[in-house]
Amino acid sequence: MMTTATGEVIMVPRNFKLLEELEKGEKGVGDHSVSFGLVDGDDIFMTDWNGTILGPNGTQHEGRLYTLRIHCGEEYPDRCPVVRFVSKLNMGCVDQRSGEVFRNKLPVLAQWNRNYGIEQVLVALRNEMASPSNRRLQQPSEGTEF
Amino acid sequence: MAASNLPRRIVKETQRLLAEPVPGISATPYEDNLRYFNVVITGPEQSPYEHGSFKLELFLPSDYPMAPPKVRFLTKIYHPNIDKLGRICLDILKDKWSPALQIRTVLLSIQALLSAPNPDDPLANDVAEMWKTNEAQALQTGGRGSLHGERSGDPGGTGCGQCGEHRTQREAGN
Numbered sequence: 001m002m003t004t005a006t007g008e009v010i011m012v013p014r015n016f017k018l019l020e021e022l023e024k025g026e027k028g029v030g031d032h033s034v035s036f037g038l039v040d041g042d043d044i045f046m047t048d049w050n051g052t053i054l055g056p057n058g059t060q061h062e063g064r065l066y067t068l069r070i071h072c073g074e075e076y077p078d079r080c081p082v083v084r085f086v087s088k089l090n091m092g093c094v095d096q097r098s099g100e101v102f103r104n105k106l107p108v109l110a111q112w113n114r115n116y117g118i119e120q121v122l123v124a125l126r127n128e129m130a131s132p133s134n135r136r137l138q139q140p141s142e143g144t145e146f
Numbered sequence: 147m148a149a150s151n152l153p154r155r156i157v158k159e160t161q162r163l164l165a166e167p168v169p170g171i172s173a174t175p176y177e178d179n180l181r182y183f184n185v186v187i188t189g190p191e192q193s194p195y196e197h198g199s200f201k202l203e204l205f206l207p208s209d210y211p212m213a214p215p216k217v218r219f220l221t222k223i224y225h226p227n228i229d230k231l232g233r234i235c236l237d238i239l240k241d242k243w244s245p246a247l248q249i250r251t252v253l254l255s256i257q258a259l260l261s262a263p264n265p266d267d268p269l270a271n272d273v274a275e276m277w278k279t280n281e282a283q284a285l286q287t288g289g290r291g292s293l294h295g296e297r298s299g300d301p302g303g304t305g306c307g308q309c310g311e312h313r314t315q316r317e318a319g320n
Contacts, residue, residue, distance in 0.1 A: 002208060004151075006151050006153070007151050008151035008153075009151075010207075010208045011179055011181075011182075012207075013182045013203070015203060015218075016205045016216050019218070019231070022231075042231075043231075044220060044230075044231060044232055046231070
């Protein structure tokens, strides 16, 4: 969402925002510590996404690659995506039964606005892994899934 | 969103699209977003898409008309210059865009692309290959695809000369 000099509020529609995100994901994001792409390359409405997060160095997650599913519903980006870890991990904002990220425990989801996207969610989760309360948490063995 | 804040050029273009629609094309802005259009293009006569009706979406970005409109097919279509997500390989939507062009000219060009696919500049390699080796069958598949939204094969990495852009279509996934 942006406001022009003439006071017009410009809203990029859901599908065009997701197309931009897809193109960004295909090119690769920053230092490649997170990545994302469509689960089904034929999905014209770009609803379900795979994400990966490379565990931050100096934490219990170092060297691990976590996979996630991100669901962008019809109301995305007005409403935040539903994010679920496929790889098992122990972290305060993650439901230990389902792997789902608790919306109210991750600021990027709790204070969601339509300028955020999948990349911001993955980066926020990676930062969360390195937070003082999470970095030393005992983790399940590598490669297990929820 | 107050229409008065919409650039005059967009207001004018919209009024003309509604008042004097192009034959076979309808473009209607959404009430809650006047830069976002619901587009329907009828398959041109004597093309494999004849009798088909194709839904598209079009968005005028903040820097329009300095930048081209964003447009893609929502109806699945079997065409060498349109990919699985409905993205269109057309030079005027990329580096050949000029602010002298309009929504109307863009939609006319897309309609023309349906009449004259360009298999030498493919975005969907499998479709282009079929077009070149067996036009009759491609025409048949084109027609079927338009009606049922079917499309076989998997376009791998493609470079597209038509829009002067080389992209790698990678199944996401990791």
